[in-house]
Amino acid sequence: MSTSHAAHPDRLLPADPGTRDIARRLLAHVEDLPIISPHGHLDPAMFTADEPFPNPTALLISPDHYLTRVLHTAGVDLADLGVGGHEADPREAWRIFCAHWHLYAGTATGYWVEQEFEHVFQINPDRISADNADAIYDELTEILARPDFRPRALAEDFNLEVLATTDDPLDDLAHHKALAEDPTFTPRVLPTFRPDAYTKMYKPEFADNVTTLIEAAGDGQTGYQGYLAAMRNRRQYFLDHGATSSDHGTHNADTTPLSDAEAQRLLDKGMRGEATFEEALAFEANMTYRFAEMSQDDGLVMTLHPGVYRNHSTGAFQKFGADVGHDIPFQMEYTRSLQPMLSDFGENKDFHFVIFTIDETTFSREIAPLAGYYPSVYAGAPWWFIDEIDAMSRFRSYTTGTTGFSRYSGFIDDTRAYCSIPARHNTSRRVEAGYLARLVAEHRLTEDRAADIIVDLIDASPRRVFKL
């Protein structure tokens, strides 16, 4: 059993003793509530198969680009960590990680890893070092072989109530169906409709993807009409399998609609691989508008997260593929970009539109004012680079004066790292407790109201916003 500093009951709470006392009491209202995760990147097959995790590296290192990019800054070759399908000796990768453990001090990832060690595996994270690498690897290997460390058992241990995955529109959702029908498995594992692979003409696989989509679900129609029909049909299929939201990772936030004729013209160019980048973005913007339009009918919650330069390092992309840590945010604009869509659909309170950003400058300037007027707009939790502890506090400070607490999406873990889920949600609960405690200490809220609010933020908000 561990007694590391990672187990301290006051971790992440404000240092001022009076404020900390309030924060402790507020945290107690929510620390044990079930986990609701309306957006993330786990594979549902993990739960249908329920097989033991193969080894510590495959579970904790290779798939987590938050973690591998830190090692990469120190000159570690991502191939040696098993990234991007490269073969690597898992024990050797583990040794590299342990030898570089000091680099994680102060990072969100380092904090989560400590929490996983402490609370999931009951290993004292203060032991992580080059010297202990093999011993810890062996201990973890033993732990992962135990039945109570298989995916389903962990889900129960994590108190996971809802977990949304992110899925291709043509996925048959067989795993989701199997889980929903399995009376021995309690958590709701819901699919999310993510059509990006079919809307980005600037990706080489676009034409093949669209051809397959229209053939599979276009109701026999061709071209843009077949394409729209296929999208509508597959959304319905997702709804029938429990989906409550669609997710859209666009380049920018533009939502300018095109006429059907213009959309058809661009689609034709895109299918021939002849669209310019500007034309591809115009088509993507039109589709963001069209997905919002579809939501008016079918009720899927819509989440948007633009503003990332994907695969910044060309050589690394060629060697390792996507999602390995060099997606770099850029400056975002929402006010003008969302105007066409919000002006048409924003006043509909049954339409739920969640804006995510990694450009935190947009919180006070654009997102809070939008979410503070439109009944449809919700401020998405700070996400990716800014689900870091200080940044989460800043989010509250940037938005609350304008929006209060009711326009918040609820916490989003957005993770590929299964064992980090409890730590991430717990972090959010502690940050909320600290922020609310400050408002109480500054006599801006009574502690009773703050207690109601923290329960609403953690439990009711995600259910309400994501129609769970």
Next chain:
Amino acid sequence: MSTSHAAHPDRLLPADPGTRDIARRLLAHVEDLPIISPHGHLDPAMFTADEPFPNPTALLISPDHYLTRVLHTAGVDLADLGVGGHEADPREAWRIFCAHWHLYAGTATGYWVEQEFEHVFQINPDRISADNADAIYDELTEILARPDFRPRALAEDFNLEVLATTDDPLDDLAHHKALAEDPTFTPRVLPTFRPDAYTKMYKPEFADNVTTLIEAAGDGQTGYQGYLAAMRNRRQYFLDHGATSSDHGTHNADTTPLSDAEAQRLLDKGMRGEATFEEALAFEANMTYRFAEMSQDDGLVMTLHPGVYRNHSTGAFQKFGADVGHDIPFQMEYTRSLQPMLSDFGENKDFHFVIFTIDETTFSREIAPLAGYYPSVYAGAPWWFIDEIDAMSRFRSYTTGTTGFSRYSGFIDDTRAYCSIPARHNTSRRVEAGYLARLVAEHRLTEDRAADIIVDLIDASPRRVFKL
């Protein structure tokens, strides 16, 4: 008499006990100083008529888009709140407000409302709820009928020394004249020259407005020369009626001047309704430059507040008109935009130019460096969405290291909500006390110096900057 948490003497002060003690002492130097409000949106006729406010809703809800937009996020129809001239049952609107009171927790507006209840009406704000809606409505109705709750009596109660209104260039300023000549009314109510309705070609009423202006005040000249003459004449008329400043709400901050010939050409297009948006902005930029040029001669302080997408929701604009809560900020640029004007006039220390922003990213990057060099440039108080408590603290932190305290405009309430004026000014005093207390606690200032500074910020700064 109320004993709500809103009456707590330490409200908004820092939680750390040592810092709070210093803040309390600093606050005591300024809490009872008179209110100087050099920019706002009240109607001076309120004071000449001095009639009782008709009902709580008409006073507190319908005209305050800060407050109604929060209800609108919850799906409330603005028509049911009497917004935009829509008829609404005032008691019913009041019930809606009370039933949604929990949404205001943590917002600046909620804080001001609590303070108004507590300190203006002596009603405990903790009582606000759906259940108490009718009772509070009746109490407020009774209070508003009392002679000591008429506009003039409240002005005295608020300790209002200076109040600037915002006025059309063709306003005859009869109310301002009457108030100035009335020996029974102490506060100075000053007009502000706001020519926006005559500079924006992209507004449908532009041509009619300009025609009227030139006919009324163009000295018999026509075209651009008549237009400039009319502006100069009306500025002088405002000066003769006590105005000390002109106010300019532009789209962006561009100040590129045009030749007279080019300005005439664009004006002609604008009068025919044929100007493109780009041409309209070029004309607006030229006029910002020209107003600065006029200030060199007539000495009017110039305030500029660009960067808002007005009437974002097209349908809502058609139904309710302007200023109902969906003006959304966008990203601003000042450095390049202001260069033509500041390069020509910025070195004149008798020219006072106040820059407002709602894009707080510009404070440390552009506004503080500009105000930290040019003798003419003052950093406008954080305003609109960012006159919120935490944002006001951030403003100090973003600017003070570069500008110190002498380049600050003084607090600006910018309000249409009369009864919120004391709360807003008191909020600012508390935020200043808290910020200065931290500098003292960190041994960056002596407490004696901090005491001098807070009096200067609250009392001397607005007088000095606005030439009062």
Next chain:
Amino acid sequence: MSTSHAAHPDRLLPADPGTRDIARRLLAHVEDLPIISPHGHLDPAMFTADEPFPNPTALLISPDHYLTRVLHTAGVDLADLGVGGHEADPREAWRIFCAHWHLYAGTATGYWVEQEFEHVFQINPDRISADNADAIYDELTEILARPDFRPRALAEDFNLEVLATTDDPLDDLAHHKALAEDPTFTPRVLPTFRPDAYTKMYKPEFADNVTTLIEAAGDGQTGYQGYLAAMRNRRQYFLDHGATSSDHGTHNADTTPLSDAEAQRLLDKGMRGEATFEEALAFEANMTYRFAEMSQDDGLVMTLHPGVYRNHSTGAFQKFGADVGHDIPFQMEYTRSLQPMLSDFGENKDFHFVIFTIDETTFSREIAPLAGYYPSVYAGAPWWFIDEIDAMSRFRSYTTGTTGFSRYSGFIDDTRAYCSIPARHNTSRRVEAGYLARLVAEHRLTEDRAADIIVDLIDASPRRVFKL
């Protein structure tokens, strides 16, 4: 001996008593470490000549635009302060400074001046006032005449270990050579290769500079090839004289390379004075790429600091020349701009590339993600307007969650004000101690780890990053 508040041992440390105790202990580990200054603007001739400073104004006021711009905001003519080579009575300038001393309250510059008075000159800064101006001037005059206040003696007193200057590529570096060969002088005074004067076609002196450069060092080649050869040769000359870095003050961060033919075409236009601003920027971007390319071979660390509108006030530039306080930052973009260069060279861990910014919005959005992936990229210390105390804290908060502490450049004083060097470095040490103490108080780090980290930040980081 002074006992001013500027001498308080807890200055700049957090106000919360528990956190302050931790900060004190952390500070003790680094407060007496030697000063490593890898980038600044002192003249090495100061140390070869080692003459007494002529008078207090020439030492402390005239060359420091941080300080003179504050006086300028109050309407002081920069000529009266001896700025830009204007003759001014030094005693009179000193009186002006003392009479305006209150304006510096809360500024970084004011804090540094207090520290200089307190710790370098042992004069109580609380005495600064119009009344004491002459007395202090006389005391300082006496002090500056003492042998222990000559440049070399002060360097020893400051515990200066490394000091980099910023030098023209054609500088013969004779002073650096003399200092390196002088066994009686301990500090390492290193040159820095700063080629800006030869890369900016939009400057009038460009053609003459380039002609001289190619003739001097182009290996007999002409045109673009001679130009590149001259750059390579001079870099080698700098390396041979101890340089470890090159410094690049560009307009923006663009790094798009040009073909040799296109570069030659633009160079020809630039030499004829016919290049447009866009063409000049394209050439500058190409050269940023080329300098990075040269670094792959010769190993010079590369620092980049774009994003400043130089000489904003045209009249002031004509009267006083450059670097007198009206260089104003503008909004920066790094993600797209650096992609061409980082995609080609960013994965090379032996290439050290330090990004500076004055646009602090880029820290969490762009710089931390870049420095958190690329082994070559380091986040430059907050610099110029944002080496202010609160801004330095924000830098830590914006970056650490993503990058940890290992991607930091080490503190950069970037100063022309010799006597401010100890105060600036001490400020940084106090800010780091305060930030780390908060992480310890929030149980995010153990105090032992924090102690290791602060020593690494202050001492090891600049040595490692700048290859000292």
